[in-house]
Amino acid sequence: MEVSRSSIEQSNKLSLKEKVGYACGDVASNFYWRVFDVFLFIFYTDVFGLSATAVGTMMLVTRLIDAFSDPLMGAMADRTSSKYGKFRPYLLWGIIPIVAAGILTFTVPDVGDSGKLIWAYATYIFMMLAYTFINVPYGALMGVITSDSNQRTTLTSFRFIGAFSGGTIVAYLTPDLVEYLGNGNEILGWQLTMALYGAVAAILFFITFATTKERISPPAEQKTPILQDLKDLTKNKPWIILFSLALIIMLTITLRGSSGTFYFKYFVGREDLIGSFSMAYMLSLMAGAALTPILVKFLDKKKLLLILMGLVAILSVIFFFLPKDNIPLIFAVQILIGLCLGPKSPLVFSMYADTADYSEWKNGRRATAMVFSAAAFAQKLGGAIAGGMMGWLLGSLGYVANQAQNSASEMGIVLLMSLIPAVFAVLAVVCIWFYPLGQKTLEQVQNDLKLKSNYQAGTTE
Numbered sequence: 001m002e003v004s005r006s007s008i009e010q011s012n013k014l015s016l017k018e019k020v021g022y023a024c025g026d027v028a029s030n031f032y033w034r035v036f037d038v039f040l041f042i043f044y045t046d047v048f049g050l051s052a053t054a055v056g057t058m059m060l061v062t063r064l065i066d067a068f069s070d071p072l073m074g075a076m077a078d079r080t081s082s083k084y085g086k087f088r089p090y091l092l093w094g095i096i097p098i099v100a101a102g103i104l105t106f107t108v109p110d111v112g113d114s115g116k117l118i119w120a121y122a123t124y125i126f127m128m129l130a131y132t133f134i135n136v137p138y139g140a141l142m143g144v145i146t147s148d149s150n151q152r153t154t155l156t157s158f159r160f161i162g163a164f165s166g167g168t169i170v171a172y173l174t175p176d177l178v179e180y181l182g183n184g185n186e187i188l189g190w191q192l193t194m195a196l197y198g199a200v201a202a203i204l205f206f207i208t209f210a211t212t213k214e215r216i217s218p219p220a221e222q223k224t225p226i227l228q229d230l231k232d233l234t235k236n237k238p239w240i241i242l243f244s245l246a247l248i249i250m251l252t253i254t255l256r257g258s259s260g261t262f263y264f265k266y267f268v269g270r271e272d273l274i275g276s277f278s279m280a281y282m283l284s285l286m287a288g289a290a291l292t293p294i295l296v297k298f299l300d301k302k303k304l305l306l307i308l309m310g311l312v313a314i315l316s317v318i319f320f321f322l323p324k325d326n327i328p329l330i331f332a333v334q335i336l337i338g339l340c341l342g343p344k345s346p347l348v349f350s351m352y353a354d355t356a357d358y359s360e361w362k363n364g365r366r367a368t369a370m371v372f373s374a375a376a377f378a379q380k381l382g383g384a385i386a387g388g389m390m391g392w393l394l395g396s397l398g399y400v401a402n403q404a405q406n407s408a409s410e411m412g413i414v415l416l417m418s419l420i421p422a423v424f425a426v427l428a429v430v431c432i433w434f435y436p437l438g439q440k441t442l443e444q445v446q447n448d449l450k451l452k453s454n455y456q457a458g459t460t461e
Helices: 016-048 052-067 069-078 095-105 113-145 149-182 186-211 226-234 237-268 271-295 301-320 327-341 344-363 368-396 407-417 419-433 439-460
Strands: none
Touching: 016 052, 016 095, 016 113, 016 149, 016 186, 016 237, 016 368, 052 069, 052 113, 052 368, 069 113, 069 368, 095 113, 095 186, 113 149, 113 186, 113 344, 113 368, 149 186, 149 271, 149 344, 226 237, 237 271, 237 301, 237 327, 237 344, 237 368, 237 407, 237 419, 271 327, 271 344, 301 327, 301 344, 301 407, 301 419, 344 439, 368 407, 407 419
């Protein structure tokens, strides 16, 4: 059951059990998200049999549809009331849809090209809606477990260590699992792999449900229309900047993540290294996330993000000039980029929770799930644009699946791993520069909310 802000001391430390339990939810989520990020594009072109242009268009259209579902899901979750809280119940309700959607998305029907395209659109939309149904409430849950900014940073670090752990497992094991479970039948291998991932994810989502607790609730008198929640977001300058930042950074991450498989298969010519390359990257992301609580002791979140995204831009430019036969150097630069991008997720998501406090402080209303769902909207919009951009670029340069690529197509693949993400990393630096919620302002917001809550508690007791 949720309690008011005044009924708990916000400086209390969360237990290790709750931190690990919350992290299990993002381990589960990444049995899906990391598959989409690393393997889905090449699955659709090289296994499913769609053209790169068709895949790019489909990813843009379907993710745009899905992105608009995030604020609706956030509004629904904010208005949910149960004995288990607002957000935790969805961790149970969403299990069956996401498991079913994962298997169907990676099923190749025995129909013609038009039928395959329709199937791909329908199942991928179903997949992303199922992911939204369980992941938006999961993300919002972090905002009501604690409102202490340092505890949020620690909690989000645990969360993304979990995310990158799940992502590492997926990146490394998926190619071998597909081959082993399919026994030479790649289509069957993908179905069985997603069924296995679904079973593990179901257990992990249940663990998150059972080990976490919702402690923060909106003001008791709050009765806010959905349109008012959206209007509040438009007045929340820190959130608007984070929204833009999430979109831009997702372009950087998606382009590099999805093109990595193409890079090794067609440019480097070492398809056998895809799993190891992806695993090294995920481990470096995890290490970066784990270092975040230490880094924020020396730099505030804004300054740290500025430095990290600047380094990502520089390293991405360097990646463009790496010779294809220097495998150790390719791995080394990729690992450095992962170390720089790793803290991004815990930093930004803890900052989203701070913007929920800011909205309550400024407007007297709190809509935690709306804040996080609209953030997810930005991420999916970035992913949609990146997917479309990647498909159209490769298609225009003459990409043909499972064949040696022409020089233009090869150059496009290299650009998707280097200079294009570098441009977006520079744009991210510009966005971060204008973020107004510094440490002093944040302390004032949280102190004012605590004083207000203590006063209200005193007048009602």
